[in-house]
Amino acid sequence: MQFVKILIVLPAGQPHKLEFGPIKMSFREAPLTATSLAALIPDDLKAEVKIVDESVSPVPFQEQFDLVGVSVLTGTSSRAYKIADIFRERNSKVVLGGVHVTLMPEEARQHADSIVIGFAEQTWPQLLNDFSQNRMKPVYRQQKIDLKNLPVPRRDLQKKLGYTVADTVFATRGCRGKCDFCSIVAAEFGWHTRPVRDVINEIKAIKSKRIAFNDVNLTDDPVYAKELFREMIPLKKIWGGLASTRVTEDDELIELLQKSGCRYLLLGFESIDNQMLRGINKGFNKFEKYSEVVRKLHGIGIIVQGCFILGMDGEDPGIFKRTLDAVHELKIDIPRYALFTPYPKSKPFQRMKAQGRILHEKWEYYDTQHVVILPDKMSPKQLDDGFKWIYKETFKLKNDFTRTLGSGKNFGISFIGNLAYKLYIKKLYQDLNRFPAEVLPGC
Ligand code: SF4
Structure with a gap:
């Protein structure tokens, strides 16, 4: 045959x-x-x-x-x-x-x-x-999406080693947020959920105890999330995923996160400045609430991975030190930084293109780790230098140690997670290709 x-x-x-x-x-x-x-x-x-x-x-x-x-x-x-x-x-x-x-x-x-x-x-x-x-x-x-009765992913074909978590699942697609830098918004993916029963059956069939959800905002609909987490309790899994800072607004949701086995969450804090947050249409993030968000999650044994975007309009070179200080003060267990990257077709891309502030359209640099825009209050080179600097400072051994003391019983895991970033920072500093050759002279 x-x-x-x-x-x-x-x-x-x-x-x-x-x-x-x-x-x-x-x-x-x-x-x-x-x-x-x-x-x-x-x-x-x-x-x-x-x-x-x-x-x-x-x-x-x-x-x-x-x-x-x-x-x-x-x-x-x-x-x-x-x-x-x-x-x-x-x-x-x-x-x-x-x-x-x-x-x-x-x-x-x-x-x-x-x-x-x-x-x-x-x-x-x-x-x-x-x-x-x-x-x-x-x-x-694709006109309409139907997420019912999906076949089980062929995990048997996947390489087992080489990932932080090998067994991943998804329960939702898209997000109802309107953050204007987000590719999910630019692609108009909308918001869709799988039947909870389907997700639970899939998780049940996974042998390993550790799983991860790779939904972009698993708790976007708290009613759905609560139903899912309730059903997960008997499965006794340990899991992590992505959520927004709103996750701690609902006490029942917090309780169910803990009971269902959540051990880490990646949250998009994005900025320490409410004005910047409103500027990217993520005004529901409020800097004054960040410490409460982290405290509540730490209180139920959840490691907080926090993502911050650098290079937004209005940010001057002082943003790197201010963000670094905030990350330490907040005791974000594992911080992550991204450079402001306007994806093609997104509103920021169209606006910046009209303003002549898109440095180039070489998409391989649009990975959130390379500067692709002309910032309004610093040069691209200053932004790139500041980005590398904040990564290096954040993950200095003594900073790793003092920050992850806030992780409580998860100190060991958080600390190891921080050490792993040293490999990434080495790679970042070895990257001699921070800008395309034709852009570099103008930086
Ligand atoms: S909350 Fe997250 S996933 Fe949703 S639109 Fe904003 S950045 Fe995108």
Whole structure:
């Protein structure tokens, strides 16, 4: 019997890719994209499937595939197009999908035989059926999304080692927030939930005790989140995920977080200045509430990973020291920093483009770890230097130690998490490619 050979690729994302000689590691939880796409392949296609997350495994360019699917983020789009071009030259059919394809379909089409705009739950199986009958269309667009009865992700195809957490699940898609820097908002993904029963059944089948949710804002709908967490209590898992600072506004939700086994949350604090927060349409974050948010989560044994964005309009070079001080004072267990990155098609991108403040459109630099804009109160070089400086200062050993004392019984895990960032900082300082060559002289 002739099998259809399918390869699904997640191109390497620079920020979370760490290499130690021949060993590749990803500084993140296992992504679900490739395993979910593999699970959606119809049985009657008789497909032989391989999935590759380039952060942890090389792309098998030496092999021949009938169809190659590549998931594209803005920061990985240049690499994704390169991979697509290579496989097309070898007569594989190439399909591109993902957030960047949804934002920039015309650009993506130049590198693909077919593109998928929006979510893929219904369109990807449809595309594969069309492919098997030689009538694949150039564009598939998800109209309505149905998250009921999804097949279980093919975790068996995923590399087991190399991730901070290997078993990931999702319960929700999108977010109801309107933060104007967010790619989810720019792509107009909306907000969708899976039936709680489906999520619980999937978690039950996972053998390991530790899991992670990779939803962008798991607690966006507290009613849904509470139902989910209630059902998770008997499963006795330990889990982490992403939420907004609003998570601590509801005492019942906090109690259920604890009872369901939540051990860490990544929160987007974004800024220590309420004016900046209003400027990015995230006014529900209030700096004066941050210490209460952290205190409440620490109180129930949850490690707080806090993300802060640097380079927003109105920020001067003093922002780095002010943010550093706040992060220590708040006792954020594991801080993370991102550079303000206006994704294509987003409102900030359009505004800054009209103002002549987009430095370039080389998407490989749009990974939140490279300066791509002209800030209004400092130079791009000052922003880049400040970004590296705050990372280095934050994760100095004595700072790690004093800050993670606030983690209480989670001190050990938090401290190790902080130590891991030293690898990233080394990589950041070794990165000689902070700006494209043609942009650097003007910095
Ligand atoms: S709350 Fe988070 S996921 Fe939702 S729009 Fe804002 S940044 Fe995006």
